[in-house]
Amino acid sequence: MSNAIELGTPYIVYNFNEYQDEVYYYPLIADGKIKAVLGVIGTDWGYTYEISYDYALTELLEEIDYLNNECILYTVNDELYYESANGVSSEPTVLLALSTGKMPNADELAFTAMSFEEKQRAVTDKLGSFRYVETQSFNENDYDDIKYGAMKTITLRKPQSQYSYNMCWACVVATIANTLNWTSYTGYDVCNRMGIGFDTGAEIEEIKTALSYYGVNYKKTNDALGWDEIKQNIDAGYPIAMCMVPYYANTDAKGHSITLYGYNSTNHYIEIWNSQSWNPDDKTMGGYSKAISYYNQKIDLTFEKQKNSSCVIYSDDKGMTYLWNQTLSQYN
Numbered sequence: 001m002s003n004a005i006e007l008g009t010p011y012i013v014y015n016f017n018e019y020q021d022e023v024y025y026y027p028l029i030a031d032g033k034i035k036a037v038l039g040v041i042g043t044d045w046g047y048t049y050e051i052s053y054d055y056a057l058t059e060l061l062e063e064i065d066y067l068n069n070e071c072i073l074y075t076v077n078d079e080l081y082y083e084s085a086n087g088v089s090s091e092p093t094v095l096l097a098l099s100t101g102k103m104p105n106a107d108e109l110a111f112t113a114m115s116f117e118e119k120q121r122a123v124t125d126k127l128g129s130f131r132y133v134e135t136q137s138f139n140e141n142d143y144d145d146i147k148y149g150a151m152k153t154i155t156l157r158k159p160q161s162q163y164s165y166n167m168c169w170a171c172v173v174a175t176i177a178n179t180l181n182w183t184s185y186t187g188y189d190v191c192n193r194m195g196i197g198f199d200t201g202a203e204i205e206e207i208k209t210a211l212s213y214y215g216v217n218y219k220k221t222n223d224a225l226g227w228d229e230i231k232q233n234i235d236a237g238y239p240i241a242m243c244m245v246p247y248y249a250n251t252d253a254k255g256h257s258i259t260l261y262g263y264n265s266t267n268h269y270i271e272i273w274n275s276q277s278w279n280p281d282d283k284t285m286g287g288y289s290k291a292i293s294y295y296n297q298k299i300d301l302t303f304e305k306q307k308n309s310s311c312v313i314y315s316d317d318k319g320m321t322y323l324w325n326q327t328l329s330q331y332n
Contacts, residue, residue, distance in 0.1 A: 005030050007038070008067060014074035014123045016107050022130035027061060034058045034067065041181070041215055042130065064088050072116070072123050076108045083116055151291065153262030153271050154237055158184050161287030162275040165198040167191055169207050169257045171275035171287070172241045176259060177214035179239055185214070187275065201254055204243050204326045211241075211328065221332040224324040227294065229332055230263050230270065238330035242272070244322035256322055268294045 008027030022042030027034045028051070036058065038051050060082065064071050070085040083089040111122065158178035160171035170190035177185055191198050194210050202210070204220060211218050218241065225233070225240065233240050240260040262271030269291045277287065 005035075008034065010040075011066075011071065011073060012123065012126065013080065014072065014119075014126055016075075016105070016111070027058075027066060029067065032067075034061045037061075039215070070120070072119050074111070074119070074123070076112065083119065085116060151262050151264045151269070151271055152234060154179065154234060154239055156239065156259070156261055156273055157182060159259070159273045159287060160185075160187050160275055161277065162187055163277075166201050166254060167198050168275050169202040169243075170194075170196075170198075170210070172257045172259050173207060173210045173214070175273060175275070176211065176218075176239045176241060177216055179261075180216055180237075181214060183214070204328065207241060207243070207257070208328055218328040218330060219332050221327040221329065222325070223327065225327050225329060225332065227263075227268065229329070230260065230294075231265070232331045233329050234261065234263055236330065241328035242324050243326040243328070244324050247321040247323050256320070262291075263294075264291070270294050 006029040008029050010024040010026045012024060024040045026038040026040065028036040028038055036051055040047055061067075064082050064084045065086070065088070066084075069088075071082060072084075073080060073082045075081070081090040111119065114122065156175060156179050158175070160174040160178070162168050162171045165187070167187040167190075170187035173190045174185040174187050177183055188198065190210050191200075193213055194202070194206060196202055196206065208218060208220055218238075224242075230240065242258050242260050243255065244257065245255045256276070258275070259273040260270055261273060263269070264271075270293075271289060271291050273287065273289050275287045
């Protein structure tokens with residue numbers, strides 16, 4: 001038995017956006033079987049990569065006999081479909097749409113009606129509309145661009161603002177992805193990619209999935225992070241997604257998400273990026289950094305109780321108070 005790993009012929013997943021992220025998927029082959037998939041992702045600062053061991057994906061590629069057939073993969077209604085030259089294909093899109101009540105648009109219907117050869121040509125043409133990738137070289141030590149001082153912070157790259165929309169979660173995703181991958185995504189990009197409205201909001205599992213689409217495979221914690229875990233993430237260059245719920249049970253306010261990107265061991269303050277403007281009347285600009293107490297005592301909680309609590313109190317500049325109750329981070 002050989003332990004050698006080979007790269008298979010890459011594929012793209014065709015979608016109907018005018019501009020599509022440049023992502024190539026290379027099957028990783030050992031002993032004649034697809035063991036994993038290497039994704040090569042184009043960013044504004046060159047190429048990054050991720051390796052997926054998702055069993056469902058490798059099983060799909062084996063099912064359509066990808067190694068021995070010409071195949072195409074595409075999305076319709078945010079669902080993945082496949083077709084191969086030997087006639088193996090997924091369930092007809094229109095029938096599936098009728099069963100779910102969501103019809104494809106005209107472009108998607110036209111594509112599904114094409115022959116396999118016509119679809120292949122459309123997929124090939126798509127390569128010409130990939131977003132431009134800057135291939136200039138940069139110092140890999142830039143990834144360790146951490147400011148040292150009383151407050152130790154990660155340098156955020158392209159931190160995003162949510163403007164007048166309830167897409168704080170998407171701005172957290174974009175801010176973290178931009179920082180780690182040198183990209184320039186917006187909250188709008190993340191919402192569109194997830195198929196979620198700008199004002200809809202998202203649960204933590206959806207936020208976790210959105211991060212994975214940009215090569216960030218964070219772990220979920222149904223709790224606030226402890227101080228040591230905060231330091232471990234920031235020291236390693238990983239911003240943290242703080243997911244919070246309103247403190248008062250009778251409030252109609254929605255939850256809120258912010259990005260934690262620094263800490264101060266002297267006074268136990270943390271540095272956060274809030275994508276929501278501090279000014280309620282500001283509808284065009286937004287987002288700001290702020291140092292807040294990890295052991296916030298603005299409401300009636302003693303230091304010791306707060307220190308041992310699973311929830312950290314956060315009060316924003318609009319008078320809302322939240323409990324940090326869930327986290328997405330590299331280390332937990």
